[in-house]
Amino acid sequence: MRTIAVVNQKGGCGKTTTAINLAAFLAVEGRRTLLVDMDPQGHATLGLLTTAPDGAGTIADVLVQRINGRSITLADVTRRVHTNLDVAPSDITLSALPEQLAGVPGRERLLADILSEVEPQYDYAIIDCPPQVSLLTFNALIACSEAIVPVDPSFFSLHGIAKVLETLDLVERQTGHAIAMRALVTLYTGRTPFIRDVADEIRKHFEGRHFTAVIRHSIKLAEAASHGLPITGYATRCTGFEDYEALAAEVIAMERPSERRTEVTTTPASEPVSRTSDGVVFALQAPHATRVQLVGDFNGWSLDGSDMRAADGVWTSVVKLEPGRYRYRYVVDGSWQSDPTNPDTEPAPYGGHNSVLVLSGDEAMR
Numbered sequence: 001m002r003t004i005a006v007v008n009q010k011g012g013c014g015k016t017t018t019a020i021n022l023a024a025f026l027a028v029e030g031r032r033t034l035l036v037d038m039d040p041q042g043h044a045t046l047g048l049l050t051t052a053p054d055g056a057g058t059i060a061d062v063l064v065q066r067i068n069g070r071s072i073t074l075a076d077v078t079r080r081v082h083t084n085l086d087v088a089p090s091d092i093t094l095s096a097l098p099e100q101l102a103g104v105p106g107r108e109r110l111l112a113d114i115l116s117e118v119e120p121q122y123d124y125a126i127i128d129c130p131p132q133v134s135l136l137t138f139n140a141l142i143a144c145s146e147a148i149v150p151v152d153p154s155f156f157s158l159h160g161i162a163k164v165l166e167t168l169d170l171v172e173r174q175t176g177h178a179i180a181m182r183a184l185v186t187l188y189t190g191r192t193p194f195i196r197d198v199a200d201e202i203r204k205h206f207e208g209r210h211f212t213a214v215i216r217h218s219i220k221l222a223e224a225a226s227h228g229l230p231i232t233g234y235a236t237r238c239t240g241f242e243d244y245e246a247l248a249a250e251v252i253a254m255e256r257p258s259e260r261r262t263e264v265t266t267t268p269a270s271e272p273v274s275r276t277s278d279g280v281v282f283a284l285q286a287p288h289a290t291r292v293q294l295v296g297d298f299n300g301w302s303l304d305g306s307d308m309r310a311a312d313g314v315w316t317s318v319v320k321l322e323p324g325r326y327r328y329r330y331v332v333d334g335s336w337q338s339d340p341t342n343p344d345t346e347p348a349p350y351g352g353h354n355s356v357l358v359l360s361g362d363e364a365m366r
Helices: 016-027 059-067 091-101 106-118 133-143 156-174 194-205 219-226 239-253
Strands: 004-006 033-037 079-082 085-086 126-127 146-151 178-183 273-276 279-285 292-296 307-309 315-319 324-332 334-336 345-347 355-360 363-365
Touching: 004 016, 016 033, 016 085, 016 126, 016 146, 016 219, 016 239, 059 091, 059 106, 059 315, 091 133, 091 146, 106 133, 126 133, 126 324, 133 156, 146 156, 178 194, 178 273, 219 239, 239 334, 279 324
Parallel strands: 004 126, 004 146, 033 085, 033 126, 146 178
Antiparallel strands: 079 085, 273 279, 279 315, 292 324, 307 315, 324 334, 324 355, 345 355, 355 363
């Protein structure tokens, strides 16, 4: 099980939004995912559950009762949100945990011990950390092997991320536990030279330790959370959907061979791209899909009118194209992906890869 903490002591940087939507997209991609809400504000809980966890138990109950010998377990409080996605909820009672655990030996490892018991049940555990350095944060960091640090392009963000690095260094020096950290640019508008300069400075400072995906500002993300939904269940035609899908694709691409799932959701058709008198024929074999769309620079990357037709599990679309170079992707049940039969790809501006098709005269080349 890969355990990833989403952490930044600076508030308002998209930390909880990232935890919710990364977990949701991992679930969509078939990864059994547990979102652990370690923030007493319980915003990750509110962003996924339409009803409060009153009376059902929270992560605070599990942590406290871990030290007094009672039998409540993580499975007792975990709630199913969607297929492959569970949440361990939180509420304000979690804020009392540091005082309740004062003087308890090994209190900083409680969450790690609890998660180890459910490791066979999940592929991923995503931990939403509180916006300050505390015992709760240390529990999250010691329980994880990776950390995502959301950074909004603002003056205070560079100072905030420096504090996060200090915390990670402190954890390693005191416990010997090293954490692989990557920065993620969030709330990006790119409207002013200052914002672009700060984003570039973040990438420069964390060269080799930042995500290619950039999370653009999207009101749809806030709307989705207000309805107790991740963006995957609220709006598939917005920048928030595209960007978190790209982030999840990067996270999945970093899986070790032993972590990779063997299921294949789409397979090549016998002739994925061919020419006819009617135009270029795109084809994808996806027998279990309910909807497949074709988007590219030839239709402005618009999902409107992009649906492909299915016959015996093979989805096809015919597009009139002049000779030239084109970029495209398939959207399978809302999940954007490159053409699995086409080795010619290039990085997309906001994460993931576009497939590239070159048409020269009457000859089609991939």
